[in-house]
Amino acid sequence: xxxxxVRSMAEAMAGIRDGATVLIAGFGDVGMPNALLDGLIxxxxxxxxxxxxxxxxxxxxxxxxxxxxxxxxxGRVRKVITSFxxxxxxxxxxxxxxxxxAEVVPQGTLAERIRAAGAGVPAFFTPTGxxxxxxxxxxVRSYNGRPCILEEAxxxxxxxxxxxxxxxWGNLVFRDASRNFNPxxxxxxxxxxxxxxxxxxxxxxxxxxxxxxxxxxxxxxxxAAGDPKLTR
Amino acid sequence: xxxxxVRSMAEAMAGIRDGATVLIAGFGDVGMPNALLDGLIxxxxxxxxxxxxxxxxxxxxxxxxxxxxxxxxxGRVRKVITSFxxxxxxxxxxxxxxxxxAEVVPQGTLAERIRAAGAGVPAFFTPTGxxxxxxxxxxVRSYNGRPCILEEAxxxxxxxxxxxxxxxWGNLVFRDASRNFNPxxxxxxxxxxxxxxxxxxxxxxxxxxxxxxxxxxxxxxxxAAGDPKLTR
Amino acid sequence: MNDAAQGYKPLGRTGMAARLAQDIPEGWYVNLGIGIPxxxxxxxxxxxxxxxxSENGILGIAAAPEPHKENPWLINASSQxxxxxxxxxxxxxxxxxxxxxxxxxxxxxxxxxxxxxxxDLANWAHSANEVGRQIGGAMDLAVGAKRVWVVxxxxxxxxxxxxxxxxxxxxTAAACVSRVYTNLAVLDVTPRGFVVIDMIPGxxxxxxxxxxxxxxxxx
Amino acid sequence: MNDAAQGYKPLGRTGMAARLAQDIPEGWYVNLGIGIPxxxxxxxxxxxxxxxxSENGILGIAAAPEPHKENPWLINASSQxxxxxxxxxxxxxxxxxxxxxxxxxxxxxxxxxxxxxxxDLANWAHSANEVGRQIGGAMDLAVGAKRVWVVxxxxxxxxxxxxxxxxxxxxTAAACVSRVYTNLAVLDVTPRGFVVIDMIPGxxxxxxxxxxxxxxxxx
Numbered sequence: 001x002x003x004x005x006v007r008s009m010a011e012a013m014a015g016i017r018d019g020a021t022v023l024i025a026g027f028g029d030v031g032m033p034n035a036l037l038d039g040l041i042x043x044x045x046x047x048x049x050x051x052x053x054x055x056x057x058x059x060x061x062x063x064x065x066x067x068x069x070x071x072x073x074x075g076r077v078r079k080v081i082t083s084f085x086x087x088x089x090x091x092x093x094x095x096x097x098x099x100x101x102a103e104v105v106p107q108g109t110l111a112e113r114i115r116a117a118g119a120g121v122p123a124f125f126t127p128t129g130x131x132x133x134x135x136x137x138x139x140v141r142s143y144n145g146r147p148c149i150l151e152e153a154x155x156x157x158x159x160x161x162x163x164x165x166x167x168x169w170g171n172l173v174f175r176d177a178s179r180n181f182n183p184x185x186x187x188x189x190x191x192x193x194x195x196x197x198x199x200x201x202x203x204x205x206x207x208x209x210x211x212x213x214x215x216x217x218x219x220x221x222x223x224a225a226g227d228p229k230l231t232r
Numbered sequence: 233x234x235x236x237x238v239r240s241m242a243e244a245m246a247g248i249r250d251g252a253t254v255l256i257a258g259f260g261d262v263g264m265p266n267a268l269l270d271g272l273i274x275x276x277x278x279x280x281x282x283x284x285x286x287x288x289x290x291x292x293x294x295x296x297x298x299x300x301x302x303x304x305x306x307g308r309v310r311k312v313i314t315s316f317x318x319x320x321x322x323x324x325x326x327x328x329x330x331x332x333x334a335e336v337v338p339q340g341t342l343a344e345r346i347r348a349a350g351a352g353v354p355a356f357f358t359p360t361g362x363x364x365x366x367x368x369x370x371x372v373r374s375y376n377g378r379p380c381i382l383e384e385a386x387x388x389x390x391x392x393x394x395x396x397x398x399x400x401w402g403n404l405v406f407r408d409a410s411r412n413f414n415p416x417x418x419x420x421x422x423x424x425x426x427x428x429x430x431x432x433x434x435x436x437x438x439x440x441x442x443x444x445x446x447x448x449x450x451x452x453x454x455x456a457a458g459d460p461k462l463t464r
Numbered sequence: 465m466n467d468a469a470q471g472y473k474p475l476g477r478t479g480m481a482a483r484l485a486q487d488i489p490e491g492w493y494v495n496l497g498i499g500i501p502x503x504x505x506x507x508x509x510x511x512x513x514x515x516x517x518s519e520n521g522i523l524g525i526a527a528a529p530e531p532h533k534e535n536p537w538l539i540n541a542s543s544q545x546x547x548x549x550x551x552x553x554x555x556x557x558x559x560x561x562x563x564x565x566x567x568x569x570x571x572x573x574x575x576x577x578x579x580x581x582x583x584d585l586a587n588w589a590h591s592a593n594e595v596g597r598q599i600g601g602a603m604d605l606a607v608g609a610k611r612v613w614v615v616x617x618x619x620x621x622x623x624x625x626x627x628x629x630x631x632x633x634x635x636t637a638a639a640c641v642s643r644v645y646t647n648l649a650v651l652d653v654t655p656r657g658f659v660v661i662d663m664i665p666g667x668x669x670x671x672x673x674x675x676x677x678x679x680x681x682x683x
Numbered sequence: 684m685n686d687a688a689q690g691y692k693p694l695g696r697t698g699m700a701a702r703l704a705q706d707i708p709e710g711w712y713v714n715l716g717i718g719i720p721x722x723x724x725x726x727x728x729x730x731x732x733x734x735x736x737s738e739n740g741i742l743g744i745a746a747a748p749e750p751h752k753e754n755p756w757l758i759n760a761s762s763q764x765x766x767x768x769x770x771x772x773x774x775x776x777x778x779x780x781x782x783x784x785x786x787x788x789x790x791x792x793x794x795x796x797x798x799x800x801x802x803d804l805a806n807w808a809h810s811a812n813e814v815g816r817q818i819g820g821a822m823d824l825a826v827g828a829k830r831v832w833v834v835x836x837x838x839x840x841x842x843x844x845x846x847x848x849x850x851x852x853x854x855t856a857a858a859c860v861s862r863v864y865t866n867l868a869v870l871d872v873t874p875r876g877f878v879v880i881d882m883i884p885g886x887x888x889x890x891x892x893x894x895x896x897x898x899x900x901x902x
Contacts, residue, residue, distance in 0.1 A: 029543075088596070107604060109604065119785045124357070141355075175440070176538045179555065227537070233513055341823065343776040346776075352565030364856065406773075
């Protein structure tokens with residue numbers, strides 16, 4: 001019997017190594033695998049390359065940090081690949097001090113590079129970023145009269161994903177805007193670990209409504225995480 | 233009020249020009265927009281480039297032809313881009329006689345090129361086809377130690393699509409294996425024309441279950457086409 | 465821009481959003497960027513079907529929900545809770561940017577730091593060396609949408625021009641902007657340069673030119 | 684291959700499919716190509732959860748349905764009506780080939796015309812000049828799946844070898860095959876060449892070598 005459910009956070013995090021590239025889904029607090037992120041902090045892997053839409057919000061001095069910012073603050077992130085680094089964030093501080101590297105890329109290029117990794121496309125051309133700082137050092141070629149730059153796939157050793165419902169095959173559905181990066185990161189992770197709000201039987205999710213088929217999923221942990229918080 | 237429904241086949245086919253590239257969805261007879269294909273035959277556009285998974289089944293001499301084979305037989309297809317040309321088909325005959333050009337490509341490359349057109353990716357590298365006849369004349373570059381070839385996007389002037397249910401915004405869902413090429417061809421067509429088995433009100437299709445959002449759809453025609461036939 | 469002394473009253477953020485919203489016709493698919501552009505959604509009449517796209521995987525965003533009707537799972541690209549029109553849909557980030565980059569949006573409305581006479585846009589950083597780099601989806605939108613309209617204050621807080629012959633900040637995309645809505649005027653970007661197609665009441669063409677580095681043309 | 688005279692009975696199509704099915708462990712994601720590979724689905728025990736993929740956008744294909752329980756909307760890549768396991772799912776063609784090309788399949792089973800000692804596969808055309816070109820998904824599968832097993836008759840109908848030092852037909856993909864199931868034997872492709880890991884009862888190694896152009900090694 002296929003059963004991708006794990007019974008503990010330790011099992012969910014087993015084998016994540018120093019130096020790993022970790023894809024972390026979510027947009028704002030919606031669809032963000034917060035429990036798995038806490039699990040990763042607890043687990044201890046360091047020297048990570050983290051791929052995430054935003055490297056964290058504005059940090060008020062003295063306020064508690066969590067999530068990506070906490071991982072950075074603990075010195076566990078070597079490099080972040082993201083579409084937002086805010087100057088007044090923990091990530092901004094670490095980049096300014098030269099303690100962490102940041103590759104800031106257009107959000108659509110980020111999404112497409114992740115999807116490409118999952119789909120076996122090693123590289124593709126895109127007009128996004130041509131003629132900007134993003135194009136520095138990249139090959140340029142013209143298509144349909146527009147300059148395009150060559151971008152490479154962005155695979156993860158690990159993907160951390162949040163689902164609304166999951167079954168033991170690892171089939172997933174997402175609630176509303178929590179879908180965001182989750183399905184494509186699930187595709188692009190060599191090891192895809194999911195936290196799910198709800199568990200259902202195999203066959204309960206209609207075949208036409210499954211968003212992420214279990215083929216992209218390795219481990220599922222049941223975490224009743226509650227509603228996303230309102231974050232800016 | 234947005235209303236993408238058209239009331240006649242003539243309206244559905246209006247403006248399709250000689251020389252157009254037409255994407256035709258479906259796999260076997262499932263998800264094949266047969267009524268629209270008949271409409272295209274009736275409408276009269278010629279010198280077409282047709283993009284379709286299979287250029288047609290084995291033809292028994294004397295048997296009636298329909299669909300793609302009929303379009304070819306009427307001399308309306310300049311070129312077919314496909315993953316299957318059978319020697320003993322109408323398409324095979326026309327290719328053999330030099331009356332029609334055929335570009336035969338791996339099915340996954342076909343799908344990815346169509347999706348790329350819809351997603352604004354002008355070209356991408358893939359290992360599929362490297363070192364084979366498919367690679368002839370194509371740029372080769374090595375990624376992760378494997379030779380990859382450069383493939384270009386495959387946009388359509390027109391896409392012909394079959395849906396199970398549609399609303400007036402052009403939101404679509406598909407039944408079972410009829411999904412196949414339909415969503416990606418809808419993305420890649422400058423003019424996307426849909427035949428739908430069923431019509432529903434806006435808001436009736438749950439937002440989480442819509443497979444093709446209306447942004448990819450231009451015209452919808454209600455055609456109660458019945459079940460797909462069993463074809464080989 | 466001391467309005468009392470000058471006999472005209474520059475638009476506020478809401479005024480700019482409302483002015484821009486007037487010009488969006490029914491049936492368009494529109495992405496609204498972070499900042500003033502987000503406010504545009506609240507000024508599209510409820511009976512005009514404009515389909516608002518959000519990068520985080522939504523089509524059909526409606527006006528902000530009443531406080532007790534918020535859905536915590538439904539936020540826009542500015543991380544604000546929003547509501548969904550009937551007919552709206554959800555999809556993942558690659559599909560969302562396929563819409564953007566594949567040329568499927570009729571319009572995107574972006575905030576701006578600077579716009580140049582050739583349509584160049586700068587809206588994500590003030591210099592190449594800045595630590596903060598907030599690119600987000602702006603480069604994708606600026607390159608991918610059929611039309612790019614920018615909405616921004618006509619000048620900076622300390623009175624520096626933002627409508628320029630050439631951008632001095634790092635570009636978001638080259639030659640992408642077709643129209644600019646400011647708190648003073650509406651300008652079309654044309655092959656001849658900026659053409660003034662609307663001004664706020666009480667403002668003269670020469671006064672507008674005085675706030676503008678790039679040369680302006682009368683419509 | 685006159686079995687009566689030679690004291691062994693080559694497997695039929697069903698026998699080859701059944702033999703191969705034995706070796707697929709629970710939990711694998713497997714694509715079954717057109718022809719004999721399609722028959723494999725009918726020989727996976729119902730209680731062994733193997734998830735069968737079909738290029739036309741299906742995971743979880745089960746054995747052929749009873750005639751009166753057919754679903755006309757549910758066909759496999761061979762255009763045969765099939766049934767779906769609980770847990771199965773549907774997706775579009777680009778997502779389907781993302782599974783194939785992205786390395787997510789544990790195994791694909793393909794038919795073959797020729798297999799070479801280095802794992803080269805030819806299975807779609809007999810010459811470069813042929814009008815019929817039936818590539819389908821074979822090139823994607825051969826390159827993308829974690830393992831490629833080929834199932835085919837050991838020799839052609841007129842007795843020509845198909846297990847070769849080098850393929851003479853146009854390639855499907857280079858160095859992709861890891862195992863070959865024929866009506867006579869099971870061969871592993873190794874860096875040293877073909878290794879015989881199983882033979883049908885009554886067949887000797889030398890007899891097998893006689894039907895095979897490429898040199899064979901004992902396991």
